Amino acid sequence: MADFETDYLIIGAGAVGMAFADTLLAEDPDCHITMVDKHAKPGGHWNDAYSFVALHQPSAFYGVNSRELGEDRIDDHGPNSGLYPLASGTEVSAYFEQVMNRHFLPSGRVRYFPLSEYKGGAEDGGHTFASVFSGDETQVKVRRKLVDATNYKTSVPATHKRKFSVADNVRITIPGKLPDLWMEGGDIPTTFVILGAGKTAMDTGVWLLEAGVHPDKIIWVRPRDSWLINRRYTQPGSDFFEDVVTSQIAQLDAARDAEDGHAMFAALEVDGHMLRIDPETKPEMFHYATISEGEIALLRQITNVVRQGRVQSIEPGKMLFAGGETAVPGGALYIDCTATAVDFHAYNALKPQFDGDTIILQALHVPLVTFSAALTAFLEVNFDDDATRNALGIPGPLTDTPNTYPVALLTNLMNRMAWAQNDKIRGWLATARLDPSGPTVARLVQEKSPKLAIMGKFQKAAMEAFPSLQRLAAAGKIEHDAA
Missing domain, CATH: 3.50.50.60 (FAD/NAD(P)-binding domain)
Structure with missing residues (x-):
């Protein structure tokens, strides 16, 4: 007999699981969530990371949708000078702990079991997890779905096994x-x-x-x-908007003209988009x-x-x-420093995210994993069947080489096109903090900003690049699948 019941059982309370739970709570005010994680605190691999680790991307679009991370200012010293700050590992860990303790648990709709390991489920909806220390097992009946937030299998130096x-x-x-x-x-x-x-x-x-x-x-x-991606072209907000879109256009133009991914990246280096x-x-x-x-x-x-x-x-x-x-x-x-952040081979056995009573969280816009998890929760609540949900959220591969990158780029572009044509998703993106472009575009539209003129150039570049991008992606997929 189950010890208790829940609507969603989320395996993993790292960044991906937290982002999914946060949007699920916002979109479905009646659902109950249970989260199980091996770590003593939420935040997943951030608990194990080296002390001087920091985000690669701006803090503005990392974390969960409902809470800001980091400061809204520009760094004025150091190697990141002139760009928005990157949250340190300590800041990120504290952030996820606050999300759990000040948002999730006070809602009364989340139960959290740290230092616990998921053991498996049965066809009757019963699932088992056990305490890491005592081994005591807990039985939970899942009324709706099991959510696997561990598919990335993140590894850091403190947890990986040496291969030498x-x-x-x-x-x-x-x-x-x-x-x-x-x-x-x-x-x-x-x-x-x-x-x-x-x-x-x-x-x-x-x-x-x-x-x-x-x-x-x-x-x-x-x-x-x-x-390496030049961080200057990944900045949030309207001040950097034209630079960001210019870089996206440059990728499309390079894909249009390149023979392969290596040539594409070499072209992007010319104007500093790639380093x-x-x-x-x-x-x-x-x-x-x-x-x-x-x-x-x-x-x-x-x-x-x-x-x-x-x-x-x-x-x-x-x-x-x-x-x-x-x-x-x-x-x-x-x-x-030889740990592989993500198990590429395990993750890239891509499958539909929605499969009956199971959701497997994957990247819908590579490499924005927290944004992808939040959007997956939105799809779960706002669309009625798995076929529709999966059509609106096609997982993209985490590619390893320049030649395989066009596979992910094409997936991102096709997903974005589908979202732009769906009123529900388009409305959500306009307010989604984790989407690097949605809120900025919505604000510029409201202001009738002349900066939006560059979007016409982007659309033209996308149309011109699409056939070549498909060609590069097809060749890249052969290399990707053989790896």
Whole structure:
């Protein structure tokens, strides 16, 4: 017999699960929600992230729809100068805790079970979760739907398992431990070796440089270089509106003229819409990382870059790779930044979000995961059948390379076209904080702003680019499916 009943059982109280629950509460005033999560606090992987982590994207469109995150001001110093601030990991964690404790729980319509693991369900609607510490099980009957908010399977340095061996007398740590090095007195390492090429590694490089480590004392193992989104073209609000749309037009124009994704990104680099750290190295990776030109300038100071693929093992005085080895000064500190933020292979087994009594949260506008989760909740409440909901929300893949990026871009564009033609969704987007463009466009329409003239250029660019984008996406999908 069930211990209690609920309308929606959400597995995962991270950013995605919280965004879905927030919109569900707003759109359906009668529903009851239960949330189950392994962490001791809401916020998911933000609880495990390194201490100096920050959002890649502006805080203005991250989190849950009903509550602002961050300050409405422009940074006036540091590598993000001239752009809207990025919430720190501490700020994000505190934000989600406040959403739970000051909004969800006081509503009387949410039950939250931290330090609990979902065990499974039965055909009669019964589901089981257990306490991580005691193992005691709780039975809950779900009247409507189970919501899987764990499909991204996010991994951070503190939780992932290394895929390389390390000798016992080699000094290795994770980024989150770096701020505590000052407590080691005279045992501060003289050489720092960054392992990994993703945004965590970039953040670590910036942190070391800003902490006073000389660039010559940093070795960076980069198996693949990455294309990076210029944060200047992702800013919210009317002041940046024309720059943002200009960048979107540039993507469409590049897709129209390019032979493949690599050529498309090379074209976008010309006017600074895409960035790379090393101008002499062709990037083979694209994971949607967003960065400022100030951060790029800092990271280019690190010139001792090892490009021999992924490290296989580390021994005193050397790193071993599949095709050779590299000498490293004695006493070096290795910093493991090799965690993959998202399990691309697991996530990209894409499926319809709505499937009877189950919802699997996926990205409807890649890579805006909290916006996508909020929109999914809106679709759940405001449309009557799964076929309609799924047609209005087609999941996009989290692509890995420049050639596969057009697959996601085409999915985003087609979803946006469908939303623009639906009165319900269009109305919701006009007030949705998590949508980077909807509220800004609505405000400019109300003001009859001349800035909206650029939207005509966007529509023209989209029509001209569509056939080529379909061609690039078809070729990219072959590569994507084979990965």
